[in-house]
Amino acid sequence: MSPFGSDFGVIGTVLAILLGLFLAGVAIMVLIVSVRFVAVAVGRIIACAGGIVGDLITAVVNLAVAPFSLARALVLLVIGRFREADRSAERFQSRIVEVGMRLWSAVVQRPLRIAGVRVPPRRHSLVPAHGPVGPGAPPPPPLMAHRGAATAPPPFAASPRSTVDPPPWPNPAGFSNSFPGYEIEGRLPSGGSGARLFVAAPEPAKQVLLPGTPSRVVIKSFAIGEGSTLPQIIRESRSLDAAKSLGLVLDHALEPHRFWYAMPHFVGPTLTELVGQRHRALGSSRGLDSRSLRELVSLMADVVENLAKFHRGGLWHKDVKPDNIIVSAGRAHLIDVGLVTPLASTFTLTTHGTEYFRDPEMVRQALRGTKVHQVDGARFDIYSAGAVLYSVLENTFPAHGALSRFERPSPESLRWIVRRAMADYHRRYPTMDEMLADLRFVLMAKSPDAALPAQLPSMRGADPASMLEPRLELNSIAGAAPRAAAGAVRDRDAGGPVRRFASRWCGWGGRSAQTKGACWKSTMWSPWATAAVAVVAIAVGILKSDRGSRSHERNSSGNRAVVHAPAAGESTSRATRRRAESTDLPEGSGPVLVERSLMLSNTIPESAESAAMVAIGKKGWTPIVDDAEALAALATLAGREPEAIQAELARRGYRGLVRLEPRGERVHVRPVSFIAR
Amino acid sequence: MGARTCVVHLKTGPGPSQEGRDDAMHPITTTFVDRLRNRDESAWFELWETFGPVIRAHFARWGRGAIGPETARDLTQETLAQLAGAIERFDPERGVRFSTWLLSIARHIFGDEVDRRMAGKRGGGRRAFSLDAGPPASSDGVAPDDEYERRIFRAKVMAAIRRVESTSDFLGFQVWQTRVLDGVVGREVAERIGTSEPTVSRHVARIRDRLRGELARTISEYSFTEEESREAERAGLAASDSAFDAAIAEIYRVEAGAPSVSPDGASDSKAWSSIRFPPRGAR
Numbered sequence: 004m005s006p007f008g009s010d011f012g013v014i015g016t017v018l019a020i021l022l023g024l025f026l027a028g029v030a031i032m033v034l035i036v037s038v039r040f041v042a043v044a045v046g047r048i049i050a051c052a053g054g055i056v057g058d059l060i061t062a063v064v065n066l067a068v069a070p071f072s073l074a075r076a077l078v079l080l081v082i083g084r085f086r087e088a089d090r091s092a093e094r095f096q097s098r099i100v101e102v103g104m105r106l107w108s109a110v111v112q113r114p115l116r117i118a119g120v121r122v123p124p125r126r127h128s129l130v131p132a133h134g135p136v137g138p139g140a141p142p143p144p145p146l147m148a149h150r151g152a153a154t155a156p157p158p159f160a161a162s163p164r165s166t167v168d169p170p171p172w173p174n175p176a177g178f179s180n181s182f183p184g185y186e187i188e189g190r191l192p193s194g195g196s197g198a199r200l201f202v203a204a205p206e207p208a209k210q211v212l213l214p215g216t217p218s219r220v221v222i223k224s225f226a227i228g229e230g231s232t233l234p235q236i237i238r239e240s241r242s243l244d245a246a247k248s249l250g251l252v253l254d255h256a257l258e259p260h261r262f263w264y265a266m267p268h269f270v271g272p273t274l275t276e277l278v279g280q281r282h283r284a285l286g287s288s289r290g291l292d293s294r295s296l297r298e299l300v301s302l303m304a305d306v307v308e309n310l311a312k313f314h315r316g317g318l319w320h321k322d323v324k325p326d327n328i329i330v331s332a333g334r335a336h337l338i339d340v341g342l343v344t345p346l347a348s349t350f351t352l353t354t355h356g357t358e359y360f361r362d363p364e365m366v367r368q369a370l371r372g373t374k375v376h377q378v379d380g381a382r383f384d385i386y387s388a389g390a391v392l393y394s395v396l397e398n399t400f401p402a403h404g405a406l407s408r409f410e411r412p413s414p415e416s417l418r419w420i421v422r423r424a425m426a427d428y429h430r431r432y433p434t435m436d437e438m439l440a441d442l443r444f445v446l447m448a449k450s451p452d453a454a455l456p457a458q459l460p461s462m463r464g465a466d467p468a469s470m471l472e473p474r475l476e477l478n479s480i481a482g483a484a485p486r487a488a489a490g491a492v493r494d495r496d497a498g499g500p501v502r503r504f505a506s507r508w509c510g511w512g513g514r515s516a517q518t519k520g521a522c523w524k525s526t527m528w529s530p531w532a533t534a535a536v537a538v539v540a541i542a543v544g545i546l547k548s549d550r551g552s553r554s555h556e557r558n559s560s561g562n563r564a565v566v567h568a569p570a571a572g573e574s575t576s577r578a579t580r581r582r583a584e585s586t587d588l589p590e591g592s593g594p595v596l597v598e599r600s601l602m603l604s605n606t607i608p609e610s611a612e613s614a615a616m617v618a619i620g621k622k623g624w625t626p627i628v629d630d631a632e633a634l635a636a637l638a639t640l641a642g643r644e645p646e647a648i649q650a651e652l653a654r655r656g657y658r659g660l661v662r663l664e665p666r667g668e669r670v671h672v673r674p675v676s677f678i679a680r
Numbered sequence: 681m682g683a684r685t686c687v688v689h690l691k692t693g694p695g696p697s698q699e700g701r702d703d704a705m706h707p708i709t710t711t712f713v714d715r716l717r718n719r720d721e722s723a724w725f726e727l728w729e730t731f732g733p734v735i736r737a738h739f740a741r742w743g744r745g746a747i748g749p750e751t752a753r754d755l756t757q758e759t760l761a762q763l764a765g766a767i768e769r770f771d772p773e774r775g776v777r778f779s780t781w782l783l784s785i786a787r788h789i790f791g792d793e794v795d796r797r798m799a800g801k802r803g804g805g806r807r808a809f810s811l812d813a814g815p816p817a818s819s820d821g822v823a824p825d826d827e828y829e830r831r832i833f834r835a836k837v838m839a840a841i842r843r844v845e846s847t848s849d850f851l852g853f854q855v856w857q858t859r860v861l862d863g864v865v866g867r868e869v870a871e872r873i874g875t876s877e878p879t880v881s882r883h884v885a886r887i888r889d890r891l892r893g894e895l896a897r898t899i900s901e902y903s904f905t906e907e908e909s910r911e912a913e914r915a916g917l918a919a920s921d922s923a924f925d926a927a928i929a930e931i932y933r934v935e936a937g938a939p940s941v942s943p944d945g946a947s948d949s950k951a952w953s954s955i956r957f958p959p960r961g962a963r
Binding site: 367403404405407408409415419430431455456457458 | 847
C-alpha cells in the first residue's frame with residue numbers, strides 16, 4: 004500500500020470529521036436560530052393575544068361606560084351645572100377616544116407587531132392633531148392608574164414591554180410624549196400644575212443607570228407649548244438636585260421648550276381611598292377597629308418617616324395630603340414633588356398647597372412676603388401630617404384646623420398627636436422625629452387605646468432619637484416604649500427612694516397603660532400615699548410577671564409569643580432577674596405579637612417597618628438582616644466598635660439579638676447570637 | 681368670573697338698631713376696617729378664614745344643590761374681592777351690622793351668578809332661586825336670617841378660640857379643650873395627661889380668662905354696631921364660669937363638627953392666592 008494512500012485516508016478522515024463538525028455546528032446554529040425564532044414568534048403571539056384581549060376588554064368597558072358619561076353630561080347641562088357637565092362631556096370624549104385607540108391597537112398594531120412591523124403612530128380622528136392646550140385640553144385617556152390598583156385596566160399587566168415596540172397607542176393629542184431612553188406606556192391624569200404625566204418603561208440601557216433599576220417610572224413633563232409656563236418650570240426645577248439625592252427624582256432633562264423628570268412609579272390606592280374603605284367596612288360612625296387602626300397608623304409612620312428624610316435632606320414637601328400618598332406593597336409613598344422646596348431657599352414663600360391640609364400660618368407668612376429660609380418649612384409639613392392623621396381617624400378633612408372636632412371613636416393618644424402636630428407654629432412638634440416617636444409609641448403599645456397622652460415620648464420630654472436612632476440612644480435597640488419613657492423614669496427617680504422604688508415597678512412591660520398612668524400620677528401625692536401605691540404596684544407587677552411567663556408557655560405550644568424588652572441599666576435586684584427571665588424567647592413558630600419592642604426594629608431603619616408589620620400580622624415583609632450584620636450596622640449607627648456594643652448590650656441586660664423569619668403566614672422566632680452576661 | 685362693578689345697597693337685610701346708629705364704632709373695629717382699607721392682606725385672610733366657611737355654606741344653601749363646592753368657593757372669593765371694593769364706601773354712621781354688610785355683598789354676588797346662568801339658558805330672565813324667600817326654616821324652627829346671624833356669631837367665637845390657641849401654651853390649651861370642649865371630667869383629664877385635678881382646674885381657669893378677653897376683642901373687631909357687640913351676653917357668654925363653659929362647648933359642638941362641604945372643595949392649591957382684589961379706590 005502506498006504510504007500516500009494511508010496519508011490520504013487519514014487526511015480524508017480528518018476532513019470528514021471536520022466537515023461533520025462543521026455541519027453539526029451549522030445544524031445546531033440553525034436549530035438555535037429556529038428555536039429562538041419560534042420562541043420569539045410564540046412570545047409575540049402570546050403577547051399579541053394577551054394585548055388584544057386587554058385592548059378589547061378596555062374598549063368594551065369604555066364603550067359600556069361612555070353612554071352613562073354622556074347621559075350625565077346631558078342631565079347636568081339641563082339642570083344648569085355647566086362646569087360639571089363640561090367635565091362629564093370630556094370624560095365621554097376621552098372614553099370614545101380610548102375605544103378607538105384600543106380597537107386600532109387590537110386590529111392593526113398588535114397583529115402587525117407579530118411580523119415585526121412597526122406601525123408608525125397614528126393620530127386618532129376624534130382628537131385633533133394638535134389639540135387644544137391648557138385647561139381646555141382633552142383629558143388624558145385613563146390608560147393606567149397611578150393611583151388605585153383596582154382601577155388599573157388590565158392591558159398593561161398583560162402586555163409585555165419591548166424596547167423596540169412603539170407605544171401601545173398613538174400620540175393622541177399631539178403632546179410631545181417622546182422621551183429618550185423611555186418607552187411611554189400610558190398617561191396619568193394631570194394635576195393642577197398643567198404638567199403632563201406619563202407612565203414609561205426605561206429601556207434596558209437607561210434602566211441600569213437609574214437608581215433602583217425601576218421597570219417603570221412616572222415622567223412629569225412641562226412643555227411651554229402645552230400649557231406650562233416658565234415660572235412653573237423654574238419652580239419645579241428649583242429643588243431637582245436635592246430631590247434626586249433623596250431618590251424622589253430619578254432622571255431629568257431640560258430641553259429648549261420642555262422640561263421633564265422621571266420619578267418612581269407606585270401602583271396602589273391613595274390613602275384617601277384606603278381610609279374610605281376601612282371606614283366604610285366598619286360603618287360610618289364606629290371609627291376604626293384595632294387592626295385597621297394599626298395598619299393606617301403604621302402607614303402614617305411611613306409618611307412621617309419619609310418627611311423626616313425630606314427635612315434631613317434640606318427639603319420640605321409642601322403638599323402633603325391623603326391624595327398624594329400611595330399605598331403600595333404595604334408601604335406608604337409620598338408622590339407629587341411638584342411643590343418640594345429647599346428649606347434654605349431665598350425665594351419668597353408662596354401660598355401653594357391644598358386648603359385644609361395647608362397650614363394657615365404659612366399663608367399668613369406668605370402674605371407678609373416672608374422668605375422661605377426665614378421660617379422653618381418643616382413645621383408646615385408637620386401641620387399637614389397632623390391633618391392627614393386627622394383624616395385617617397375621621398375620614399374627612401379638618402375643616403377647623405387644630406380645633407376640628409373628633410366625632411368618631413379614636414384613641415386619645417392619636418388625637419393628642421393630631422392636635423400637637425396642628426398646633427400653633429411655635430407650639431407644634433419641632434421636628435418630624437418627635438412626631439414619629441409618638442406614633443411609634445402608639446404602634447408599639449399593647450393596644451392604641453391603652454396609650455395615654457401622658458406616656459407619649461414628646462410629653463415626657465424624652466429624646467425622640469431614643470425611638471429612632473441608636474446613634475443617640477443605644478437604649479432604643481430594645482424596648483422602644485420602655486426606653487422612650489426614659490425621660491419619665493428620670494423624672495420619677497427624682498422623688499426619693501420610695502417614689503423611685505414605686506415608679507420603677509410601675510414602668511414594667513406588660514402592665515396596662517392605665518396602671519402606669521395612675522402610678523405616675525401617684526408620684527405627685529404624699530410620700531405615704533406613694534408608698535401605699537408602690538406596695539399595690541409591686542403586687543400587680545409580680546402578677547404581671549407571672550402572666551408574662553404564662554404567655555411564653557403559650558408560645559412554646561405555638562400559640563402566641565409576647566416579646567418583652569428588658570430595661571436598661573437594671574441592677575441585679577430580684578425584680579431585674581424576674582424581668583430578664585421574661586425576655587426569654589423560646590424557639591418556635593406561631594403568630595407573633597411584638598409587644599412594646601423588638602430588638603433590631605429600631606436599629607436599621609429599613610427593617611423597622613418590617614417589624615411593625617410583623618406586629619400587626621401583615622404579609623410581605625422582608626426578613627431582618629442577619630445578626631452579625633445587624634451588630635455591624637448597629638455599631639456603625641452608634642459610631643462604636645462591635646465589641647463595645649456587645650459589652651454595652653450585656654451591661655444593660657440585653658439577652659441578644661432576635662431574628663424573625665417569615666414562614667408563610669406564621670412567623671418563626673429564633674434568638675440568635677446570645678451575648679454572654 | 682370676571683371682575684364686575686359691585687353696587688351694594690346696605691339697606692337690605694335686617695336694619696340696624698337705633699342704639700347702633702348713635703354709637704361710634706369700637707376702636708378695635710376701626711383699626712380692623714382701616715387694615716382692610718389699607719389692603720392689609722393678613723386682615724383679609726383673617727376675614728376669609730373666619731367667615732369664608734359661613735358664606736360658602738350660605739351659597740350652598742341658596743343654591744339648593746345647584747351650586748357645587750367649587751362654585752361656592754369661587755363665589756366666596758368673589759364676595760371677598762367685592763368686599764375689598766365696598767370697604768372704601770363703608771360708612772360707619774349708617775350703623776349697618778357687620779353680618780348684614782357681608783350678607784348684602786354675598787347676595788349681590790349670588791344674584792349675578794344666577795343671572796349669568798339664566799342668561800345662557802332658555803327662559804332667561806326668570807330667577808331660579810329666590811334669595812328673599814330662602815330655604816325653609818331649619819328643623820329647630822330657626823328662620824334662615826337668624827340662622828345666618830348665629831353662624832356669623834359662632835364664627836366669631838371660633839376665631840377667638842383660635843387666637844387663644846395660638847397664644848397659649850400647648851398643654852394648658854389642650855387641658856382646657858379636653859375638659860371644656862370635649863366634656864371630659866377633670867379626673868380623667870388629669871389621668872390622661874399625667875397631672876392632678878387641681879392643675880387641670882388651674883389650666884382651665886387660666887384659659888377661660890384669656891378666652892373671655894379674646895372673645896370681647898374679637899367680637900368688637902367684627903361688630904359694627906352695639907347690638908352686635910352685645911350678642912355675647914345674649915348667648916350666655918357673660919354668665920358664670922360654668923355657664924360660659926357650657927355655651928362655648930355648645931358653640932364648638934355645632935361649629936367644629938364634620939364639615940358640611942365636600943372634600944372636593946378642598947382640592948384647590950390656590951384658593952386664597954387666586955383672589956384678585958380690585959385696586960384701591962376702584963368702584
